[in-house]
Amino acid sequence: LGCETHFFETVESTQTEIHALARAGAPEGTVVIADEQVKGKGRLGRSWHSPPGSGIWMSVLLRPKLELQRCPQLTLVAAVAIVETIREQTGLPLMIKWPNDLLLNGKKVCGILTELRAESDCVDYIALGIGINVSSASFPSELADIATSLSIEQQGQAPLRTPLIKRLLEKLEELYFLYVEQGFSAIKPRWEAHALMLGKPITARRVNSATLQGIAIGIDEQGALLLRMEDGRTEHIYSADIDMG
Numbered sequence: 001l002g003c004e005t006h007f008f009e010t011v012e013s014t015q016t017e018i019h020a021l022a023r024a025g026a027p028e029g030t031v032v033i034a035d036e037q038v039k040g041k042g043r044l045g046r047s048w049h050s051p052p053g054s055g056i057w058m059s060v061l062l063r064p065k066l067e068l069q070r071c072p073q074l075t076l077v078a079a080v081a082i083v084e085t086i087r088e089q090t091g092l093p094l095m096i097k098w099p100n101d102l103l104l105n106g107k108k109v110c111g112i113l114t115e116l117r118a119e120s121d122c123v124d125y126i127a128l129g130i131g132i133n134v135s136s137a138s139f140p141s142e143l144a145d146i147a148t149s150l151s152i153e154q155q156g157q158a159p160l161r162t163p164l165i166k167r168l169l170e171k172l173e174e175l176y177f178l179y180v181e182q183g184f185s186a187i188k189p190r191w192e193a194h195a196l197m198l199g200k201p202i203t204a205r206r207v208n209s210a211t212l213q214g215i216a217i218g219i220d221e222q223g224a225l226l227l228r229m230e231d232g233r234t235e236h237i238y239s240a241d242i243d244m245g
């Protein structure tokens, strides 16, 4: 991954750039990195705060030969790669909040946005977007209570972005090929080792579907969150916002 890397000072969103490159036939592993995004995209149509020089705003193009329903697992593969890289480089105890948030001390430090393009029943490509708050010293008031950066959590010391990106791409490549060759079972224990809410009560707010409360007991082979309900049934959650408690 990253053999073909495009750097930009300012873009609307690295996802928009990677989609354009993908449609023009760019190879798997193409990476777009920007110093600033003026329309950074989050999950569920939200925006992603991406001021200049303060984070890693990056999109990676993947062209896996996978069945469509397995693709959500790539978010979990990326989460493991990011957690392991940042823990290794900084010692900070990042945790994964299913499906795509990485937290430090209960605040979000990184988000993952996995966008899929498919033709009939086949994956054309996946745009894997990764946003890591590296050196932001503060956040706008609406984010102040829920977001943090590596530098805030290290008393003002921020790791350098370039070595972090390099190591992250190496780790992502290692785990991506492990996953493609051996399946999700090779990744699952590493995901579970850093999962924040296993064994804890959670509320899953689903889009266009009822909100569910239960105990998070694990993930299934597709990457869906398993929720043990009060009546003993197990629900498989494919997409939701999760509140702890």
Ligand code: BTN
Binding pocket: 012, 013, 014, 015, 016, 037, 039, 040, 041, 042, 043, 044, 046, 048, 050, 056, 057, 058, 059, 100, 101, 110, 111, 112, 113, 129, 130, 131, 132
């Ligand atoms: C989320 O937590 O909602 C996902 C956030 C993903 C943000 C990254 S930053 C790089 C890439 N480009 C974007 O516009 N979004 C993703």
